[in-house]
Amino acid sequence: MATERKDVKQPKPLPAPNSDFYEFAETLPAEELAIVKKVRTYMETNVAPIINKYWVEDAFPFELLPSFKELNIGGLGIHGYGCAGGSQLLVGLLGIEMARVDVSIATFFGVHSHLAMGSIAIAGSEEQKQKWLPPMARMEKIGCFGLTEPLVGSGAAGGLTTTAKREGDTWVLNGQKRWIGNAPWCDISIIWARDVADNQVTGFIVENKTTPGFSVEKMQNKIALKVVQNGQITLKDCRVPEANRLAAGARSFRDTARVLRGTRYYVGWEATGCQMGAYEHAVKYAQERLQFGKPIGSFQLIQDFLAKMLGNITACQCMLARTAQLADEGKLTDQQAALSKAFTTAKARETVSWARELLGGNGILLDYNVARFFADAEALYSYEGTYQMQHLIVGKAVTGFSAFV
Numbered sequence: 001m002a003t004e005r006k007d008v009k010q011p012k013p014l015p016a017p018n019s020d021f022y023e024f025a026e027t028l029p030a031e032e033l034a035i036v037k038k039v040r041t042y043m044e045t046n047v048a049p050i051i052n053k054y055w056v057e058d059a060f061p062f063e064l065l066p067s068f069k070e071l072n073i074g075g076l077g078i079h080g081y082g083c084a085g086g087s088q089l090l091v092g093l094l095g096i097e098m099a100r101v102d103v104s105i106a107t108f109f110g111v112h113s114h115l116a117m118g119s120i121a122i123a124g125s126e127e128q129k130q131k132w133l134p135p136m137a138r139m140e141k142i143g144c145f146g147l148t149e150p151l152v153g154s155g156a157a158g159g160l161t162t163t164a165k166r167e168g169d170t171w172v173l174n175g176q177k178r179w180i181g182n183a184p185w186c187d188i189s190i191i192w193a194r195d196v197a198d199n200q201v202t203g204f205i206v207e208n209k210t211t212p213g214f215s216v217e218k219m220q221n222k223i224a225l226k227v228v229q230n231g232q233i234t235l236k237d238c239r240v241p242e243a244n245r246l247a248a249g250a251r252s253f254r255d256t257a258r259v260l261r262g263t264r265y266y267v268g269w270e271a272t273g274c275q276m277g278a279y280e281h282a283v284k285y286a287q288e289r290l291q292f293g294k295p296i297g298s299f300q301l302i303q304d305f306l307a308k309m310l311g312n313i314t315a316c317q318c319m320l321a322r323t324a325q326l327a328d329e330g331k332l333t334d335q336q337a338a339l340s341k342a343f344t345t346a347k348a349r350e351t352v353s354w355a356r357e358l359l360g361g362n363g364i365l366l367d368y369n370v371a372r373f374f375a376d377a378e379a380l381y382s383y384e385g386t387y388q389m390q391h392l393i394v395g396k397a398v399t400g401f402s403a404f405v
């Protein structure tokens with residue numbers, strides 16, 4: 001058995017990569033911290049070893065669904081109706097834990113739990129919440145959120161072309177939705193359409209597997225978030241009962257915006273997790289990769305990259321932690337959520353590009369993991385409202401002038 005010789009100086013063990021430099025997770029109460037640790041272990045044990053293979057194949061890892069359900073985090077941040085509940089900081093730190101290993105898994109969960117379930121929680125009637133939220137919280141039914149259209153992206157607030165026409169107790173939906181995450185395989189679609197009677201935007205719960213007139217085609221050839229299955233939905237005389245119209249409020253785009261206010265800053269948490277994953281892989285690489293006979297981590301310019309990345313990550317965590325406090329207090333405004341989304345996703349682009357550069361040629365090889373974060377950051381920057389749209393929301397709030405058109 002090898003024993004350590006006391007007379008020979010052993011090299012000091014190198015620090016393990018740690019992107020939570022200011023120990024944010026430690027600010028959670030013990031029971032929420034335990035959930036963060038559970039999800040971290042799950043992501044590192046179950047997702048990390050297989051995710052590159054699925055990314056290459058443009059496929060969703062359905063093999064993970066049974067164990068993912070057992071995490072019991074469906075309906076995170078939503079209280080009652082069998083949902084996981086928890087503080088907004090917990091919502092965010094779980095977004096980080098998922099995205100730190102894979103942004104697609106964080107997105108799949110965000111679309112289901114925050115966008116689809118969140119629409120019902122915010123704009124649904126009491127009966128609708130009782131009916132739909134419990135099975136979605138158990139993740140027996142998976143949801144998607146259909147707002148964007150082939151010809152209408154940033155301009156969704158005023159320009160949706162999908163129509164809803166009331167015929168007695170039925171609504172007839174016609175139109176198309178594009179980019180809809182989870183749509184090719186999920187069970188429940190929240191579809192936003194314009195009521196032809198008054199031009200107001202209204203949300204509908206569509207049971208897409210059993211409603212005639214609903215079809216979906218998987219989008220191909222994405223270069224980011226390849227594990228998330230995005231679909232183009234076609235609604236052709238798709239008949240939905242009045243009972244499935246989001247009835248508590250959704251009678252204008254303001255209600256859609258209320259859903260997006262929460263989910264937009266969730267994208268900020270995903271963007272922070274994305275940076276943390278790329279940073280940790282970069283630190284490890286810097287400790288191991290030798291050039292000029294030394295670890296590249298010992299070079300000043302490489303250390304500069306790492307310190308800049310950590311600064312970005314920590315700035316994003318601080319901004320989002322305050323955003324979460326405002327959300328918990330019910331005070332979060334659209335412009336605050338918009339600034340958080342814009343800032344963190346822009347920083348994510350910067351951080352992942354530094355991580356990519358630090359790895360040299362290996363930075364563009366999937367096997368070294370940073371390349372996946374590098375590509376995925378692009379989608380975060382554009383989805384749920386582009387950087388420009390977020391800044392226009394902020395710009396309008398601070399100047400009093402709308403510059404949208």
Ligand SMILES: Cc1cc2nc3c(=O)[nH]c(=O)nc-3n(C[C@H](O)[C@H](O)[C@H](O)COP(=O)(O)OP(=O)(O)OC[C@H]3O[C@@H](n4cnc5c(N)ncnc54)[C@H](O)[C@@H]3O)c2cc1C
Nearest residue numbers: 145146147148153154179180181379383384385386388404
């Ligand atoms: C991976 C991915 C997943 C997505 N998932 C979903 C989903 O689940 N559900 C859903 O409904 N949608 C989803 N989307 C759609 C997403 O929200 C839209 O892509 C986004 O809102 C931008 O719309 P667009 O792509 O049509 O771009 P466009 O609106 O065509 O914008 C193109 C460019 O013009 C800029 N621009 C537009 N108007 C202005 C202006 N007035 N001033 C200055 N610049 C302007 C934009 O910032 C952008 O840079 C997803 C998108 C992606 C990429």
